[in-house]
Amino acid sequence: GAVVSQHPSWVICKSGTSVKIECRSLDFQATTMFWYRQFPKQSLMLMATSNEGSKATYEQGVEKDKFLINHASLTLSTLTVTSAHPEDSSFYICSARGAHSLGNSPLHFGNGTRLTVT
Amino acid sequence: TQLLEQSPQFLSIQEGENLTVYCNSSSVFSSLQWYRQEPGEGPVLLVTVVTGGEVKKLKRLTFQFGDARKDSSLHITAAQPGDTGLYLCAGAQLTGANNLFFGTGTRLTVIP
Numbered sequence: 001g002a003v004v005s006q007h008p009s010w011v012i013c014k015s016g017t018s019v020k021i022e023c024r025s026l027d028f029q030a031t032t033m034f035w036y037r038q039f040p041k042q043s044l045m046l047m048a049t050s051n052e053g054s055k056a057t058y059e060q061g062v063e064k065d066k067f068l069i070n071h072a073s074l075t076l077s078t079l080t081v082t083s084a085h086p087e088d089s090s091f092y093i094c095s096a097r098g099a100h101s102l103g104n105s106p107l108h109f110g111n112g113t114r115l116t117v118t
Numbered sequence: 119t120q121l122l123e124q125s126p127q128f129l130s131i132q133e134g135e136n137l138t139v140y141c142n143s144s145s146v147f148s149s150l151q152w153y154r155q156e157p158g159e160g161p162v163l164l165v166t167v168v169t170g171g172e173v174k175k176l177k178r179l180t181f182q183f184g185d186a187r188k189d190s191s192l193h194i195t196a197a198q199p200g201d202t203g204l205y206l207c208a209g210a211q212l213t214g215a216n217n218l219f220f221g222t223g224t225r226l227t228v229i230p
Contacts, residue, residue, distance in 0.1 A: 109160030
C-alpha cells in the first residue's frame with residue numbers, strides 16, 4: 001500500500017529557532033499534501049494544503065509566514081516552523097493522495113512529528 | 119467550515135461490551151471515512167462509505183452512512199482492548215476538493 005514517511009518523528013528545539021519537517025510519499029506521486037496539527041486528545045486541524053509547484057493554501061487563522069510550506073516535487077513537501085514558541089509545541093501530521101486520486105479516495109498519513117519548543 | 123461533531127467524546131468500557139460512535143453534521147458529504155489513530159502515530163483508514171444508507175462491515179465493526187449523507191455511525195461489537203484508540207470520522211466535500219474535514223474525535227478505552 002501507499003506509504004508516507006514523515007521526518008523527524010520527534011524534535012525538541014529552543015524558542016526562537018526554526019524547525020523543518022519533511023513529508024515524503026515513498027511509492028506514489030502526490031500532487032497534493034496536507035498538513036495537520038493535533039493537540040493532545042484532540043482531533044486533527046487542517047493547517048494548509050500543499051500543492052506541487054504552486055503556493056500552499058492556508059486555512060483561516062494559520063500564519064503563512066510562520067508555517068512555511070514548500071512542495072518542490074511530487075514526492076516531497078516540507079513544513080518549516082519559523083521562530084518557534086512554546087505554544088507551537090504540538091503533533092504535526094502530513095497526509096497525501098495519489099496524483100490521480102478523487103476526493104473520495106483515502107488519505108495516506110505520515111506517522112507524525114512531535115514538536116516540543118522549550 | 120464544515121463541522122463534524124462526534125459523540126461521545128470519550129468512552130471507557132469493559133471488554134466484551136458493545137458501543138456506538140456517532141458522527142453528525144449539517145453539511146452533506148460526497149463520502150465519509152473513518153480512521154483510527156493510536157498515540158504517536160498517524161490515523162489509519164478503516165472504511166469509506168459513499169452511498170446514502172450504505173452499511174459496511176469490517177469484522178466486529180459496522181459502519182453506516184446516513185440516508186442524507188450528513189451523518190454516520192460506527193458500531194463495535196464485543197469490544198476488545200485492541201480496539202482502544204482515537205476514532206475519527208472525516209467527510210469529503212461535494213465540490214470534489216481534495217481535503218477532508220475531520221470530526222472532533224472519540225477516544226475509546228477498552229478495559230480488559
